[in-house]
Amino acid sequence: MSGHGTPIPMTARKSGPLKGTAAVPGDKSISHRALIFGAMSVGETKITGLLEGQDVLDTAKAMSALGAQVVDHGAGNWSVHGVGVGGFREPENVIDCGNSGTGVRLIMGCVATSDFAVTFTGDASLNKRPMGRVTDPLALFGTKSVGRSGGRLPLTLVGTGDPMPVEYVTPVPSAQVKSAVLLAGLNAPGKTVVIEKEATRDHTERMLRGFGAEVITEETPEGHKITLTGRPELKPQVVAVPRDPSSAAFPVCAALIVEGSDIMVPGVSQNTTRNGLYTTLVEMGADITFENPREEGGEPVADLRVKYSKLKGIEVPPARAASMIDEYPILSVVASFAEGTTVMKGVKELRVKESDRIDAMARGLEKCGVEIEEDHDTLIVHGCGPNGVKGGGTCATFIDHRIAMSFLIMGMASQAPVSVDDGSPIATSFPVFERLMGDLGAVVERSPA
Numbered sequence: 001m002s003g004h005g006t007p008i009p010m011t012a013r014k015s016g017p018l019k020g021t022a023a024v025p026g027d028k029s030i031s032h033r034a035l036i037f038g039a040m041s042v043g044e045t046k047i048t049g050l051l052e053g054q055d056v057l058d059t060a061k062a063m064s065a066l067g068a069q070v071v072d073h074g075a076g077n078w079s080v081h082g083v084g085v086g087g088f089r090e091p092e093n094v095i096d097c098g099n100s101g102t103g104v105r106l107i108m109g110c111v112a113t114s115d116f117a118v119t120f121t122g123d124a125s126l127n128k129r130p131m132g133r134v135t136d137p138l139a140l141f142g143t144k145s146v147g148r149s150g151g152r153l154p155l156t157l158v159g160t161g162d163p164m165p166v167e168y169v170t171p172v173p174s175a176q177v178k179s180a181v182l183l184a185g186l187n188a189p190g191k192t193v194v195i196e197k198e199a200t201r202d203h204t205e206r207m208l209r210g211f212g213a214e215v216i217t218e219e220t221p222e223g224h225k226i227t228l229t230g231r232p233e234l235k236p237q238v239v240a241v242p243r244d245p246s247s248a249a250f251p252v253c254a255a256l257i258v259e260g261s262d263i264m265v266p267g268v269s270q271n272t273t274r275n276g277l278y279t280t281l282v283e284m285g286a287d288i289t290f291e292n293p294r295e296e297g298g299e300p301v302a303d304l305r306v307k308y309s310k311l312k313g314i315e316v317p318p319a320r321a322a323s324m325i326d327e328y329p330i331l332s333v334v335a336s337f338a339e340g341t342t343v344m345k346g347v348k349e350l351r352v353k354e355s356d357r358i359d360a361m362a363r364g365l366e367k368c369g370v371e372i373e374e375d376h377d378t379l380i381v382h383g384c385g386p387n388g389v390k391g392g393g394t395c396a397t398f399i400d401h402r403i404a405m406s407f408l409i410m411g412m413a414s415q416a417p418v419s420v421d422d423g424s425p426i427a428t429s430f431p432v433f434e435r436l437m438g439d440l441g442a443v444v445e446r447s448p449a
């Protein structure tokens with residue numbers, strides 16, 4: 001099992017108006033996939049703007065262990081010399097995916113239909129997360145797995161060299177599950193079909209098409225149906241990774257709650273499977289203008305101008321959850337500064353992320369003087385409105401980058417500073433968070449343990 005490094009306690013204090021441009025790093029979902037699809041292509045894929053967060057670096061290492069040649073050329077420029085669909089070799093060692101659910105679940109998919117075994121592990125957070133949601137559908141191809149109780153890591157997957165094509169209805173809204181099945185289907189004969197009741201992020205479908213696979217998506221009475229034709233020859237691509245809307249959420253939300261702020265956040269995805277937070281913020285009264293709409297790296301993007309805003313609480317439609325699943329922690333911070341109540345229902349998937357995010361946010365918000373209500377599938381935040389958020393808490397982050405960043409953003413607008421016990425996981429998805437927020441005028445610092 002990998003560790004997650006020495007804890008880094010951090011504190012954020014009430015900050016002056018935030019000003020300037022926040023150019024956030026590359027999209028994490030697309031970065032993982034660029035490396036994986038590059039490794040499954042025949043020839044050299046060139047990637048620019050790759051997110052060099054630990055989650056993605058762990059996927060790069062895994063692709064090397066499986067036989068691809070992965071080269072870091074510096075400044076986000078990478079190349080992957082792929083081995084083709086069905087061309088992976090048995091790794092000599094355990095594959096350690098660190099903190100990354102996306103990494104481990106997608107890589108399980110892409111080795112499931114190869115004729116060898118792979119053992120996977122991760123850090124203390126990843127090793128608690130459910131893997132049955134991926135190993136169950138992979139078993140339909142003929143793949144076997146043995147893990148710890150509850151199907152948790154460390155886990156050995158015994159791939160099959162003689163896979164069956166599969167039709168699978170996903171029982172949870174999860175792009176990771178959908179992607180694992182489609183990746184396994186790449187090396188299966190015939191057509192692999194995934195049906196999801198609620199559409200989840202569609203980067204796998206878009207990018208696989210870009211790499212030359214036949215992927216058909218259609219709306220059916222059963223749900224959103226994706227059909228992949230197996231055993232394509234994937235063709236190497238030049239991938240320009242767009243900026244990550246889930247990382248952009250942090251400076252955007254900081255600017256909304258820190259008085260007098262006015263910032264630009266360029267290149268934020270408007271992909272409807274990812275932009276639920278931005279729709280929600282506008283409904284809450286956020287002053288955000290979407291400038292210069294265009295396409296970047298195959299994704300619709302816009303430059304966001306964001307100004308401090310007086311916000312009101314709203315009820316977030318549960319049907320929007322998949323398109324903003326990683327943004328509920330920072331939304332609950334914004335909701336704390338709003339006037340009125342924000343109701344987030346249909347969010348039980350948050351309980352199986354890097355931490356139980358409903359519990360982690362609820363406990364930290366209470367410590368900072370915010371009144372909340374929760375049940376298994378719901379988080380309700382009673383906004384402090386004109387009274388302001390007291391702050392003053394030291395919040396536990398449970399090896400979860402989004403919990404750490406959310407509470408630090410809260411500290412930038414609270415009456416008293418907000419601390420987190422460990423900001424080290426921020427490096428998994430947003431390694432330049434401290435510098436970027438500091439450059440905007442935020443006061444965030446490493447505090448003595």
Ligand SMILES: O=C(O)C1=C[C@@H](OP(=O)(O)O)[C@@H](O)[C@H](O)C1
Pocket residue numbers: 028029030101102173174175176177179200201325326349
């Ligand atoms: O496919 C992906 O890249 C991701 C899917 C989401 O997870 P689920 O598919 O498990 O909801 C999301 O939370 C994660 O950060 C990235």
Ligand SMILES: C=C(OP(=O)(O)O)C(=O)O
Pocket residue numbers: 099100101102103326353354402429
């Ligand atoms: C849930 C997340 O990532 P993963 O599932 O890849 O660990 C996230 O980044 O918020």
